[in-house]
Amino acid sequence: MSVTVFNPRINDAAGAKTTATAPAVIALTESSSAQSPVDKVAPKKVFVTTQGCQMNVYDSGKMLDVLGDSHGMEVTHNIDEADVLLMNTCSIREKAQEKVFSELGRWRKLKEKRPDLVIGVGGCVASQEGDNIQKRAPYVDMVFGPQTLHRLPELYDQSNEQRDIAPKNRIGTIDVSFPSIEKFDFLPEPRVEGYKAFVSIMEGCSKYCSFCVVPYTRGEELSRPLDDVLAEIDSLAAQGIREINLLGQNVNGYRGEKDDGSICRFAELLHYVSHVDGVERIRYTTSHPLEFTDDIIDAYAQLPELVSHLHLPVQSGSNAILAAMKRNHTIDVYINQINKLKAIRPDIHLSSDFIIGFPGETDQDFQDTLNLAKELNFDHSYSFIYSKRPGTPAAELPDDVSFTTKKARLAEFQKVIIDSTLAKTHEMVGTTTRVLVEQIANRHPDCLIGTADNTRTVMFPYDENKMNELLGKIVSVRITDFVSPHMVKGELIEVLA
Numbered sequence: 001m002s003v004t005v006f007n008p009r010i011n012d013a014a015g016a017k018t019t020a021t022a023p024a025v026i027a028l029t030e031s032s033s034a035q036s037p038v039d040k041v042a043p044k045k046v047f048v049t050t051q052g053c054q055m056n057v058y059d060s061g062k063m064l065d066v067l068g069d070s071h072g073m074e075v076t077h078n079i080d081e082a083d084v085l086l087m088n089t090c091s092i093r094e095k096a097q098e099k100v101f102s103e104l105g106r107w108r109k110l111k112e113k114r115p116d117l118v119i120g121v122g123g124c125v126a127s128q129e130g131d132n133i134q135k136r137a138p139y140v141d142m143v144f145g146p147q148t149l150h151r152l153p154e155l156y157d158q159s160n161e162q163r164d165i166a167p168k169n170r171i172g173t174i175d176v177s178f179p180s181i182e183k184f185d186f187l188p189e190p191r192v193e194g195y196k197a198f199v200s201i202m203e204g205c206s207k208y209c210s211f212c213v214v215p216y217t218r219g220e221e222l223s224r225p226l227d228d229v230l231a232e233i234d235s236l237a238a239q240g241i242r243e244i245n246l247l248g249q250n251v252n253g254y255r256g257e258k259d260d261g262s263i264c265r266f267a268e269l270l271h272y273v274s275h276v277d278g279v280e281r282i283r284y285t286t287s288h289p290l291e292f293t294d295d296i297i298d299a300y301a302q303l304p305e306l307v308s309h310l311h312l313p314v315q316s317g318s319n320a321i322l323a324a325m326k327r328n329h330t331i332d333v334y335i336n337q338i339n340k341l342k343a344i345r346p347d348i349h350l351s352s353d354f355i356i357g358f359p360g361e362t363d364q365d366f367q368d369t370l371n372l373a374k375e376l377n378f379d380h381s382y383s384f385i386y387s388k389r390p391g392t393p394a395a396e397l398p399d400d401v402s403f404t405t406k407k408a409r410l411a412e413f414q415k416v417i418i419d420s421t422l423a424k425t426h427e428m429v430g431t432t433t434r435v436l437v438e439q440i441a442n443r444h445p446d447c448l449i450g451t452a453d454n455t456r457t458v459m460f461p462y463d464e465n466k467m468n469e470l471l472g473k474i475v476s477v478r479i480t481d482f483v484s485p486h487m488v489k490g491e492l493i494e495v496l497a
């Protein structure tokens with residue numbers, strides 16, 4: 001089974017992103033032989049759209065995995081040939097609910113033409129809205145939350161069995177509960193294609209930043225047991241995965257139980273992962289300054305597998321705004337953490353998330369944010385204009401920065417970040433960088449492309465007859481040319497691993 005992800009530009013659970021407004025579409029191709037008796041004749045086809053963060057992208061892949069495993073369903077990119085439509089929703093953006101219902105309105109027309117179509121809504125909006133979804137959109141067959149996606153096969157069977165009953169009277173077709181961490185126990189073995197994979201190590205968030213819905217939609221932080229995480233990574237490495245991206249709302253809050261009952265914290269987990277045979281690069285997404293502890297910083301001195309790129313959301317450069325956001329750290333703490341890390345890894349590339357125009361943000365607060373961006377020279381960042389999220393404490397605050405001011409500030413802020421991104425990419429020319437070779441360049445069949453530690457795409461020429469030998473290898477490339485803000489060209493120096 002292969003997973004193809006289109007448009008997955010995201011980061012912190014706060015969902016701060018500067019681009020990518022269209023829902024991401026996840027698609028898998030598979031030829032599963034695991035079919036239930038009812039599906040033997042013609043496998044059902046499932047189509048998924050994914051909104052929001054990397055956690056949702058990961059979850060969508062798992063939804064397809066469970067339906068493939070239980071019902072032999074195949075994945076389609078073509079909505080018109082699908083038997084099951086799944087919408088994995090995100091409530092980070094303004095008017096998220098309305099956007100979901102408007103998309104569902106389009107799906108209703110499909111269902112009018114094909115009454116057998118099964119429609120499911122999952123993710124954070126489903127979690128927030130619960131049975132309200134079927135009240136407003138009675139043609140929706142299943143509603144499930146991020147923690148219950150493993151129950152999709154059951155929900156699917158229940159909705160099929162009760163097809164002739166009005167959705168509001170059906171039993172067992174809505175499940176938006178938070179059943180501890182059991183989801184991970186029911187998910188099929190990870191299957192991948194390519195050389196990189198995400199591994200979810202925890203769910204939920206207990207930080208309760210005042211602007212964020214995640215603690216309410218995904219529940220409190222819950223870590224997977226250490227052995228489960230390592231077993232998944234072992235399996236991935238055995239399938240040829242070289243880069244692992246540890247995933248969670250706040251991965252550095254990881255507290256996974258070991259088999260002796262003691263607790264493994266994030267820094268220790270990094271050490272364990274680095275010892276898995278075949279794993280050459282480790283990333284993680286995303287983390288919180290509050291728990292970016294010295295043992296994690298020390299890991300950068302000890303573990304060459306840990307990439308020289310850190311995404312550490314800060315949200316604002318003003319202490320007053322950070323306090324109003326309930327981030328529970330100051331700018332000094334943040335800068336101090338970054339400086340410690342830079343002392344260990346002078347080549348570290350930084351990225352962050354910013355919210356512009358939070359309630360009460362003065363000109364000086366914004367100036368502090370600009371100053372922070374200039375001082376720390378972020379490699380790239382995700383930034384968006386503040387808007388209220390229903391049910392969050394910040395929604396009670398007067399949204400007193402005008403939209404015009406917010407827009408002007410965002411443009412000014414993004415200009416600083418874009419200039420910094422461009423400068424950093426230009427600075428790569430003449431340096432040598434570590435690259436995971438991933439594929440033959442589509443438009444340049446004499447070149448291979450891969451990803452650098454700092455997430456830039458790197459292209460380099462290679463002998464066309466030997467290209468396959470380098471796929472999946474970690475190589476050293478000397479950068480010779482700037483191609484675009486996120487792409488460079490170079491020449492191969494040596495194969496490292």
Ligand code: SF4
Pocket residue numbers: 012013014205206207208209212213214215249250288
């Ligand atoms: S740390 Fe804050 S912004 Fe991030 S998921 Fe938790 S509550 Fe949301």
